Structure formats: structure tokens, C-alpha cells
Amino acid sequence: MDTVCSINNLARCLVEGGFSPDLANLLTLLGGVVLVATIPLVTVIFLIWIERKVAARVQDRLGPNRVGPVGLLQTVADALKMLTKEDITPTGADKFIYNLAPVIAFATVILMWAVVPFTPLHIGADVGIGVLYFMAVASIGTVKIMVAGWSSNNKYALLGAFRTIAQLLSYEVPLVLSLLIPVMLAGTMSLQGITEAQGGMWYLFIAPVAAFLFYVANLAETGRAPFDLLEAESEIIAGYNIEYSGFKWGMFMASEFLHAFTAALFFAIIFMGGWWGPFVQEVPLLGALYLVGKTAIVYVFGLVLRATVPRVRIDQLMALNWKFLVPLAIANVLVIAFLIQVLKALGLMPVPGADIIAHLPMTVVMLLGNLVIIAVAMQVLRNQGREEKMAQEARMAARQQRVVKEVRTPAGAPVGD
């Protein structure tokens, strides 16, 4: 009775305050849901600002700096402007699906936040199949782009949707394969469990190849440069969202930024130890701060990447996935599985909850295994690159000879070199 009411015992407090237990439970849950679901909405305002600032700095500009301090309120101004923009539905569009698509887009991205373990404390849902939930919800993102592109009755939009099928479906394969490694190492699919298992050592150091695959596949899944083919401005104008205007267009943009941030968030949870950091066991709320910090590092890295690399062609995109990333992911699973068996036979596998010293032998063995994979992959790439270069040079030489011959024949006189 004399306990202090806080987030942890809110339900009990409400019951003591006269609510029925069921209603109290529901209210607590609803409070948690609204709290967690609001975080992405607030985050996205700053994400767009950071995105524009970083892109501007890379291109030697200033970026937004007029509205609010250092332009922080620029996105708020943009949102207000979008609210007052006319909403155009093109003729021939499939109205119901056309209006549904932006809602699907944003809803699916918010849904991913349901299983995020922010702190060692229990906030949000800790379902036993967290990794599968993440993949399932993330792949609904494919549906939103298909639906938007198909229902717009616009050829550019449809082209964007076509590319989506090819790109997003393909890159899901290495994404899922790379997620096998953390599940194997942690022995659980719950995201809270995977985070806890990284107390001794981040999986980024134990399985760098898996982390690389997860990062690249996520770049493609979220449609970020250099894989932003589904909305290539210079080829198909804006791709799937070309016909959208006003706040529906805004929903697509916001969901794209938020999806990229969410992908970085899951990278931080699965490979960078989530909420782990100094003193996190004593002050659990610090965990959320560490998690956001790690996510920011991953996200800003993606922004710089976006501002510096050119867009790939679709055949290159598919070849990179099916001929490089997927074989690499399969080889990675096999090597890690083998190494775990070897480590177990040698008795070097650390017990759950062991400290960093106990993890060192395992990390060294795993790192060496990963280095072998990287070396082999680099050698294969090098050989392939050399072959392609030689084939191209042969083609160029043949063309030059043909040109010289064509010049010589009609004139009848040899052309001087």
C-alpha cells in the first residue's frame, strides 16, 4: 500500500486506486504502447534534420539553418506546410489501395519498435521470436511499395514497384541468413536475450562478416543509397511515390527515414550490444542512452555513405546479391557453425554471463575464421574483376581495329599513326 507508484508497478497502483484488475492491466499496456510508439514520431523530426545537415556538410553547403536554432525546426515547418497542401488523386488510380499505401508504410515501421529492448528493464514486448517478428514486419515494407506503385496508374510508379520486387525480395535472403549467426551464438531469438548474451563481447567482433551482411542487406531493404533504385530520381523521377502529394507523400518520406533509423537501431541491438555500457546494471535507464548513441553512430555512417556513393545499376544490384552476398552468407553460416563445434570440443565456449576475459579466446578464434572468409571473398572478387577488365579491354581493342579498318578502306590510302 505504501509503495511509490512508478512505471514498474503502475498496474498494481491502479488496482489499489480502485480500478478492476483487467482494466488496470489494459491501461498500463496502452500507456506503454503510446509511450513507445511516440518515440519514433518524435525521432523522425530530428532524423530528417540530421540527414539534411550531414548531406549538406558532405557537399560543402550549410543545410537548413533559418527555422529555429541551427534549423532544428525546419522539419516542423515542412510538416505544417504539407498539412495545408492539396491532396491529389490521379485519374485511374485504385483509390482505396492508393490511400491505404502511406498508412501501411508508416504503420509497419512503427510496429517494428514494439520489440525493441530499450533498457535492461522490461519496457515493451519481449517476445520469444523477436528476430522473426523483426523480419516479418520489415518485409511488409515490400507490400507498401508494391501497393503504392501499382495503384498510382503511372508507368514510372509501376517501374519503381517492379524494381522493388526484385531488390527487396532478393536482399531479404542475405539479411535472414546473417541473422542466423546471432541466434546461433545467443541460443535465443528474443532481442532482449540476444542483447543480454552480448555482455562479454559484442557480436560485431565475434561475427564481423554477419554484421557486414546485415548492414548491406538492410541498406538495400530500406532503399538507401547506393541501393535507392526504387525511387531513382534521375531515372524514374521518384518511383513508387511519384503521384503522391501533401501529407501522404510526407508519410512515405517519413517512413523511409524512420525505416533507415530502425534498421540502424536493430543493428545496434543485434551486433553492438544494445543497451550494454558502463554502470548500466546500476542505472538501467542509461541503457536507452547507450542504445541511442550506438544507433546514431550506425545511422550517421549510413548518411555519409548515402552522400558519397553513386547509385548502382539494377543488373549490378542483382549480381552483387545473388553471386556475392548470398554465397558469402551461406559460407559464413557454415564456418561459424563449424567453429562453434570446434570451440565446444576444446571447451573454450564461455558460459552465459561470463565477462570479457572469458570471451577473449572465443573471439580470437571467431575473428580468425571471419578473416579467412574475408580473404577468400576478396580473392574471388579480385579474380573476377581482373577477368572482367581483360574481357572489356579485348572488346575495346577489337572495336578500335574495326574503326581503323573502316577509315582505311574507302579512302584507299593508309592512315598515318
Added chain:
Amino acid sequence: MALVNEWAYIGLFFAVAWIFPLLPIIGARFLAPAKPNVIKQSTYECGVETVGDTWVQFKVQYYIYGLIFLVFDVEIIFLFPWALAYNQLDFFGFAAGLLFIFFLFDALVYAWRKDALEWL
């Protein structure tokens, strides 16, 4: 009880996640002007009038990638229980997984040799 609560939370989250994006879109309906006309609502194609039907046939390559994806994705889902229990498996468990992944890889090699992975 705890498990039910987890999924109740996700169920509630599902409802809230749909309401949040709906609110500004409905709000925009009251705030935004609505003066539609034929030219404004025509299909945008850089000012050129659109020709023919939009909903054309797909390039067959997209279907092939879709099929390969389906094979892989279904098989990888079967790998998750294996990965989940991997810490308790002995060497036989590793060999069984190896065999399964070998067949997976076999399908990729087959598709590769049949030129299904070339973008034509």
C-alpha cells in the same frame, strides 16, 4: 500470463500504429484546399500525355527472382529452429545442418548455371 501480456501489447501496438499515421492524413483533409480539375489530376509523365495502358505485363525476370527468393526464404525459416538449439547440438547436428545448407546451395548453383541470375 506473461506471454499473453506480451502479445496483448503487440496487438495494442498494432492498433496504435495504424491510428498514428491516419490522424494527420485525416487532419489534412480538413486543412488542405480541394480544387481538383482534369489537368491537375492527369497522370504525371513530365508533361507528356500518357499513352496506352499502365498495367502492362511484367518482365519475366522479376518472376524468376521471385521464385528463387521463395525457395530460399522458406528453407531459411527451417534453419532457425536449428540455429536456436545449436548450442545443445553435437557434431551430428552440425552435419545435418551442413547437409541441409548444401541442398540450399545446390539450388543456388543450379539457378546460376541455368543463367536464371543474369539480368537480361
